[in-house]
Amino acid sequence: MRLSRYFLPILKENPREAEIVSHRLMLRAGMIRQQGQGSFSWLPLGKRVLDKVCQIIREEQNRAGALEILMPTVQSADLWRESGRYNDYGKEMLRIKDRQDRDMLYGPTNEEMVTEIFRAYVKSYKDLPLNLYHIQWKFRDEVRPRFGVMRSREFLMKDAYSFDLDFEGARAAYNRMFVSYLRTFTRMGLQAIPMRADTGPIGGDLSHEFIILAETGESQVFCDRAYLTLDVPGANTNFSNDAEIGDIVKKWTTPYAATDEMHDEAAWTNVPPSEQVSARGIEVGHIFHFGEKYSKPMNAKVTGPDGKDHFASGGSYGIGPSRLVAAIIEASHDENGIIWPEAVAPFDIGLINMKVGDGECDRVCAELYAALTSAGRDVLYDDSDQRPGGKFATADLIGLPWQVIVGPRGVAAGEVEIKNRKSGERETLPIAEAKKRLG
Numbered sequence: 279m280r281l282s283r284y285f286l287p288i289l290k291e292n293p294r295e296a297e298i299v300s301h302r303l304m305l306r307a308g309m310i311r312q313q314g315q316g317s318f319s320w321l322p323l324g325k326r327v328l329d330k331v332c333q334i335i336r337e338e339q340n341r342a343g344a345l346e347i348l349m350p351t352v353q354s355a356d357l358w359r360e361s362g363r364y365n366d367y368g369k370e371m372l373r374i375k376d377r378q379d380r381d382m383l384y385g386p387t388n389e390e391m392v393t394e395i396f397r398a399y400v401k402s403y404k405d406l407p408l409n410l411y412h413i414q415w416k417f418r419d420e421v422r423p424r425f426g427v428m429r430s431r432e433f434l435m436k437d438a439y440s441f442d443l444d445f446e447g448a449r450a451a452y453n454r455m456f457v458s459y460l461r462t463f464t465r466m467g468l469q470a471i472p473m474r475a476d477t478g479p480i481g482g483d484l485s486h487e488f489i490i491l492a493e494t495g496e497s498q499v500f501c502d503r504a505y506l507t508l509d510v511p512g513a514n515t516n517f518s519n520d521a522e523i524g525d526i527v528k529k530w531t532t533p534y535a536a537t538d539e540m541h542d543e544a545a546w547t548n549v550p551p552s553e554q555v556s557a558r559g560i561e562v563g564h565i566f567h568f569g570e571k572y573s574k575p576m577n578a579k580v581t582g583p584d585g586k587d588h589f590a591s592g593g594s595y596g597i598g599p600s601r602l603v604a605a606i607i608e609a610s611h612d613e614n615g616i617i618w619p620e621a622v623a624p625f626d627i628g629l630i631n632m633k634v635g636d637g638e639c640d641r642v643c644a645e646l647y648a649a650l651t652s653a654g655r656d657v658l659y660d661d662s663d664q665r666p667g668g669k670f671a672t673a674d675l676i677g678l679p680w681q682v683i684v685g686p687r688g689v690a691a692g693e694v695e696i697k698n699r700k701s702g703e704r705e706t707l708p709i710a711e712a713k714k715r716l717g
């Protein structure tokens with residue numbers, strides 16, 4: 279992609295409304311634009327990152343056996359009246375009237391709707407286990423939206439919903455999602471720690487939040503240092519083996535970890551002081567087991583092996599893709615800007631032409647762009663008329679993992695400079711070598 283043909287509204291100054299670094303950098307890097315309170319447009323650079331985050335989530339949900347669907351954002355209030363949550367949900371729910379004056383709402387979550395889908399088709403335990411998920415926009419009229427997309431009113435959520443015959447099956451479904459989350463956040467370059475959590479308006483009695491440690495996090499968390507070095511399940515994890523998955527969950531829930539709502543001071547004293555980590559954290563995922571909370575009032579039941587009817591035992595599993603974009607920046611930035619982990623970077627390489635219009639520089643840039651692109655790399659070619667200093671600042675700000683710097687002196691010697699954004703390491707090498715190294 280040529281920068282001269284892209285849409286990247288970089289801000290030179292720090293926007294005063296941004297209180298935390300991710301909000302500041304997302305605005306300055308031209309990734310988002312605020313459209314209203316807690317409501318944002320995703321501009322081209324931001325949308326590329328959001329899509330990569332969603333793709334990793336999708337791959338790991340599919341690996342764990344969940345099936346992707348897509349449900350509407352606007353829901354009928356009648357469904358929520360069946361579960362009893364229409365009144366309970368409170369002021370966070372955006373309530374709407376349609377032209378026939380029917381009560382509608384902009385979905386804050388989809389437990390009722392997915393239960394309606396389930397009860398319409400699934401009648402036998404032989405059709406279980408079933409886990410349906412979607413990646414869909416939600417609206418929650420947060421009393422205090424802030425920190426940009428970290429706590430917005432309209433936000434993207436992956437929400438998965440499992441259905442099983444009994445608690446044993448539902449616990450196995452919960453465990454599969456738990457392990458899937460460990461893999462998901464690791465692939466984004468994040469260290470997420472599962473913590474026993476409160477269940478709130480979703481309900482149930484078994485819940486874990488997945489928290490990444492960051493000093494700007496809204497949650498206060500306490501955990502054993504052991505979590506920082508546990509090895510994350512590999513791509514060969516057998517999600518069909520309940521025992522194997524259960525062992526992984528046991529390993530990841532034995533050392534102490536709790537959010538402040540669930541913190542147990544007595545248990546905490548059993549953790550050696552040298553092993554105690556008390557920090558701020560960002561909740562990037564939250565999983566719940568809630569049994570018959572929705573299937574019973576909505577009469578979603580299956581015939582069991584005993585020939586009797588059983589209300590499905592359910593769970594729901596949320597991840598915040600739009601929040602994750604901000605969380606990744608909180609976890610990976612420096613004073614010059616964002617440092618994208620390769621797996622979610624909007625482009626792999628920033629190609630910087632220090633002297634646009636110079637025949638040799640233009641030629642070498644075109645050659646490198648063609649070679650790297652045909653090698654499958656996403657290249658953002660800064661062919662703008664900015665001065666070199668401004669180009670370097672932009673490249674550091676938007677945080678692409680690699681920069682290739684093409685200058686007149688270098689090309690005269692048949693060389694270019696490559697720079698790794700994370701380490702800051704620079705290396706001058708022959709053009710052919712650069713193609714090989716980054717291609």
Ligand SMILES: Nc1ncnc2c1ncn2[C@@H]1O[C@H](COS(=O)(=O)NC(=O)[C@@H](N)CS)[C@@H](O)[C@H]1O
Pocket residue numbers: 386387388389418420427428429430431433434435436437438480561562563564594595596597598599600601
């Ligand atoms: N206001 C918000 N802005 C951005 N992301 C949010 C917001 N509220 C929640 N999220 C993200 O959405 C995830 C899931 O939200 S939740 O309320 O915990 N869970 C649910 O709604 C369940 N229905 C899971 S299917 C959270 O872990 C968080 O990462």
